[in-house]
Amino acid sequence: MKRLIGSLLLMLTGIAPLIAQDDTEGSKDPALFTRMPGFYIYRYDDIQFDNYEFPVGSQKTQAVEGHSIFIIYWLKDNVQQPSALQIVRNYTNAIKKIGGQLLYEYEDGGSQNVVLKLVKDGKETWAYVYAAGDTYNINIIEKEAMDQDVVADAASMASSIKETGKVAVYGIYFDTGKATLKPESEPTLVEIAKLLKADPSLKLYVVGHTDNTGSFDANMKLSIDRAASVVNALVSQHSVNAASLKACGDGPTAPVATNDTEEGKALNRRVELVKQ
Secondary structure, three states: OHHHHHHHHHHHHOOOOOOOOOOOOOOOOOOOOOOOOOOOEEEEEEEEEEEEEEEEEEEEEEEEEEEEEEEEEEOOOOOOOOOHHHHHHHHHHHHOOOOOEEEEEEEEOOEEEEEEEEEHHHHHHEEEEEEEEOOEEEEEEEEEOOOOOOOOOOOHHHHHHHHEEEEEOOOOOOOOOOOOOOOOHHHHHHHHHHHHHHHHOOOOOEEEEOOOOOOOOHHHHHHHHHHHHHHHHHHHHHHHOOOEEEEEEEEEOOOOOOOOOOHHHHHHOOOEEOOO
């Protein structure tokens, strides 16, 4: 919203940006689209992870998270101005040609607005185009889960176990459908080992959970296999007492969120440490 307000203020004042009419340094067109002829990039934001509320109805929005690109284009001097409708039609036709779709279209105070979506090669991309003739904005989100940079430490795990008898751990990673631990799981394993070494009397069930993708039997087996991988790594690589741990698998039977969305499924794929 702040981005849109910023460009609207420029339009309402009737003052075009007082800069050389070249693309701002470090900017580029998004991989999904070229630009309208005669326009240059006035503002360019490329953010590793952010969210945007895409309008998908008269009073409805859809929040999407992932890699964010925001661009403001301005028309160069002495170039014939296209209509706002011409701009959004160009983008709509471009996305349809590569298998995308128009989700929502509306007019607001002379501006034309479209929300577009493309699902291709397992990747989901959303785009919002706001056009007013001599300027237009594009908000793009390449949907993806955030890389987890912050790992729960031993102290916070201990606190949760004391208060609720368990703690959900999201810093343990596996390839889809597999039970082999990925290297990026190591910081979390270190913290679990610290937790157990700080309290030698603590005994835990290590419980694997999955989402509901795939068959029930396969998910039940996968969940216990993943829990066993965690136990084996803690014992063999971090010198944890094997008697302190027992691997269990609940598969998809204890979700903490809906399995109807990718965000919910991500929350359901977890390992829980439960006090015995």
